[in-house]
Amino acid sequence: MAPKTRGPRAGRAAGATSWAFLSPWVIAFGVFGLYPFAFSLAASFTDYSPIRAGGARFVGFANYARALADPAFWSALGNTALFVVGTIPFTTALALALALAVQPAFRGRTIFRVGFFVPSVVSVVVLSLVFKGLYAPDGALDGLLRVLHLPAPAWLLDPRTALPAIMAMDVWSASGYYMIIFLAGLEAIPRELYDAARLEGASPRAQFTRITLPLLKPTLLFVLVVNTVRSLQIFAEVFVMTRGGPLHSTTTVVYYLYEEAFYRFELGYASAVGYLLFAVTLALAWLQMKTIRPAGAR
Amino acid sequence: MSAGAGAVNDAAHPAGPPPAWGPSLARWLWLGPVLLSMLLPFAWMVAVSLAPGAGGSFVRALAGPWDLGHYRTLFAAAGLARYLLNSALVAVAVVSLNVATAALVGYTLGRRRVPGERWWTLGIVATLMLPRQVLMIPLYLVLARMHLLDSYGALILPFAVDAFSIFLVRQYVAALPLELEEAARVDGASDWLVFRRVVLPLLKPVLAVVAIQSFLANWNSFLFPLIFVDSDRLRTLPVGLALLSQTEHSVDWGFLMAGSTVASLPVLAVFLAFQRQILSGLLAGAEK
Numbered sequence: 001m002a003p004k005t006r007g008p009r010a011g012r013a014a015g016a017t018s019w020a021f022l023s024p025w026v027i028a029f030g031v032f033g034l035y036p037f038a039f040s041l042a043a044s045f046t047d048y049s050p051i052r053a054g055g056a057r058f059v060g061f062a063n064y065a066r067a068l069a070d071p072a073f074w075s076a077l078g079n080t081a082l083f084v085v086g087t088i089p090f091t092t093a094l095a096l097a098l099a100l101a102v103q104p105a106f107r108g109r110t111i112f113r114v115g116f117f118v119p120s121v122v123s124v125v126v127l128s129l130v131f132k133g134l135y136a137p138d139g140a141l142d143g144l145l146r147v148l149h150l151p152a153p154a155w156l157l158d159p160r161t162a163l164p165a166i167m168a169m170d171v172w173s174a175s176g177y178y179m180i181i182f183l184a185g186l187e188a189i190p191r192e193l194y195d196a197a198r199l200e201g202a203s204p205r206a207q208f209t210r211i212t213l214p215l216l217k218p219t220l221l222f223v224l225v226v227n228t229v230r231s232l233q234i235f236a237e238v239f240v241m242t243r244g245g246p247l248h249s250t251t252t253v254v255y256y257l258y259e260e261a262f263y264r265f266e267l268g269y270a271s272a273v274g275y276l277l278f279a280v281t282l283a284l285a286w287l288q289m290k291t292i293r294p295a296g297a298r
Numbered sequence: 299m300s301a302g303a304g305a306v307n308d309a310a311h312p313a314g315p316p317p318a319w320g321p322s323l324a325r326w327l328w329l330g331p332v333l334l335s336m337l338l339p340f341a342w343m344v345a346v347s348l349a350p351g352a353g354g355s356f357v358r359a360l361a362g363p364w365d366l367g368h369y370r371t372l373f374a375a376a377g378l379a380r381y382l383l384n385s386a387l388v389a390v391a392v393v394s395l396n397v398a399t400a401a402l403v404g405y406t407l408g409r410r411r412v413p414g415e416r417w418w419t420l421g422i423v424a425t426l427m428l429p430r431q432v433l434m435i436p437l438y439l440v441l442a443r444m445h446l447l448d449s450y451g452a453l454i455l456p457f458a459v460d461a462f463s464i465f466l467v468r469q470y471v472a473a474l475p476l477e478l479e480e481a482a483r484v485d486g487a488s489d490w491l492v493f494r495r496v497v498l499p500l501l502k503p504v505l506a507v508v509a510i511q512s513f514l515a516n517w518n519s520f521l522f523p524l525i526f527v528d529s530d531r532l533r534t535l536p537v538g539l540a541l542l543s544q545t546e547h548s549v550d551w552g553f554l555m556a557g558s559t560v561a562s563l564p565v566l567a568v569f570l571a572f573q574r575q576i577l578s579g580l581l582a583g584a585e586k
Contacts, residue, residue, distance in 0.1 A: 017488075017489035017490065018406050018412050018489075019412075021402045021403065021405065021406040021489075021493070022402075022403055022406050022407075022412060022418070024398075024399040024402060024403060024458075024459050025399060025403040025422070025459050025464060028399075028456075028458060028459035029421065029459070031440065032437060032440065032455070032456045032459075033433075035436075035440065036433055036436030036437050036439070036440050037432065037433065037436065039436045039439065039440070040432055040433070040435055040436035043435070043436070043439075050442075098332075101325070101329055102329070105317045106317045106321060106322035106325050106326075107317055107319060107322035108322065108326065110573075111333075112329055112333055113577065114569075114570070114573045114577075115333045115336070115337060116333065116336060117569075117573075117577065118337065118340070118566070118569070119336070121514055121518075121565050121566065121568075121569040121576075122340075122518070122562050122565060122566070123517070123518035123520070123535075123536045123561055123562065123565070124518065124520060124536075125518075125520055125536040125537075125539055125540045125558075125561070126343075126536075126539070126558040126561050126562050127339075128540075129539065129540075129543055129554050129555070129557075129558050130339045130340070130342065130343050130555070130558060131339065132543070133342070133343075133346070133354050133551045133554065133555065134339060134342065134354075136354050136549065136551070138353075138354065138355075139354045139355075139551075140342055140354060140355065140356040143355060143356065143357065172336065172339075176336075177580075180577055180580050181580070184580070233430060233431055235431075235520075235521055236520045236521065236536075236540075239520075239524075239540065240540050240543060243544075253431075254431045257431055257434075258434075258525075261434070261435050261438075262525060267435050267439070270435055271432075271435050271436070274431045274432040274434070274435065275432060277431055277432075278431075278432050
């Protein structure tokens with residue numbers, strides 16, 4: 001047989017069957033993707049609220065202006081920014097360290113790869129409840145700190161420590177997931193490069209900075225972008241652990257949006273907030289791609 | 299190009315001689331404590347759930363005595379059985395619909411038999427990037443208009459077709475040889491018959507990955523089920539648990555941790571049983 005994978009009939013015109021096969025996605029994408037997306041974009045320019053009589057009025061950019069003038073929005077954006085800046089460097093470093101630790105072959109390696117990944121398969125609601133219990137006054141963490149004669153802050157009840165406490169949980173729970181992504185990147189680096197470097201007498205440190213890190217750049221970029229997008233949307237942790245408090249110290253943008261939409265029913269305004277966050281997300285992802293350009297175009 | 303096939307093959311190195319015990323032991327000595335400390339919160343969860351008088355104290359919980367009192371209250375008084383049933387029903391429906399549609403759509407796109415295939419695939423990748431916080435309000439309104447809010451439909455239909463699953467199957471199909479399908483067509487089989495009898499069996503490995511990943515994602519899903527459903531009798535496990543924790547049970551740690559343990563067991567069982575497929579599926583996904 002010819003080694004060509006695409007036979008003459010493969011490129012033939014679409015039959016009715018092909019369209020029938022595609023239809024589930026076309027319908028779902030239209031009804032649950034494209035239409036809501038366009039609808040919410042339109043709604044963000046109206047004062048739409050299901051509890052107000054008279055239907056939606058076009059208000060131009062008023063919703064966007066209102067968000068940008070609302071201190072509560074800026075406070076939520078600030079909390080979200082702190083969350084991103086305060087977790088991602090630690091999560092990334094921990095994930096890379098774990099990946100490097102479990103990459104070489106050793107007996108029982110799978111136990112560690114699987115074990116570190118366990119927090120990633122457990123529901124965020126469960127993780128949040130567990131940490132709420134650990135952080136509770138007279139909880140397990142307080143007990144441990146008392147044994148060590150260290151001061152025990154009020155954690156989730158203190159506006160100064162509540163957000164950092166949630167951030168610490170996020171670093172713990174997310175690292176295993178990104179460890180696996182880093183492992184994929186590490187396994188893709190050709191062994192021969194290290195063999196050659198060893199022959200040249202390169203130290204392990206030099207091998208890491210000259211071979212591993214540069215070749216890991218695409219993976220690093222992927223991890224940073226995916227984790228940034230995820231961290232900008234932190235919601236369940238806040239809902240379960242603090243409900244945005246105390247004193248709004250843990251209100252993230254998505255939690256703010258949730259309250260505006262489903263407590264105050266300001267759906268037009270909340271849509272605008274959603275698009276503002278979307279714009280921030282795109283800008284940050286773009287910035288990361290600009291800064292960490294992978295070595296050699298892929 | 300072979301990434302699709304790699305998605306289901308063992309991602310580990312080719313089999314070499316088994317590693318020596320000495321260096322392995324050294325690694326265990328420092329990596330072991332790290333792993334243990336990372337799993338400590340789960341140990342607390344299980345211990346506290348089993349010790350009725352312990353409150354939130356790890357030490358008292360470990361001292362015992364242990365019984366299943368919290369679990370009994372949970373199922374008898376708190377309606378946990380209903381949440382569990384809802385989660386299971388929704389998961390089964392979403393996973394089956396996901397596997398079926400990913401197979402059909404991914405296969406069709408992978409074989410490039412549709413004009414503008416490139417654009418369709420691009421559309422799918424774009425769906426992956428649609429932010430959930432932007433979709434949450436309009437999806438709510440769409441479901442309201444379809445009179446699906448507060449029903450199983452709201453928990454199932456929006457998640458029945460998943461872009462990532464389609465993409466996985468598409469990549470896998472693109473790397474499959476065409477000969478078998480061609481032979482079946484020459485024998486006069488219809489498109490449907492070719493799909494059903496020839497293609498589907500070949501897709502089993504990638505569909506397993508799709509099923510597992512969509513189960514894990516759906517079982518833990520929180521934001522959308524929280525918004526789309528109002529009645530207590532329709533709540534899934536994560537939503538029921540989160541709302542239970544904000545009632546009079548808010549500091550009843552043994553009780554809440556019993557619920558958390560029940561919610562975690564199914565995903566942990568699936569993960570441990572299929573860890574190879576899950577991790578290698580992720581490894582392959584990351585190569586893109």
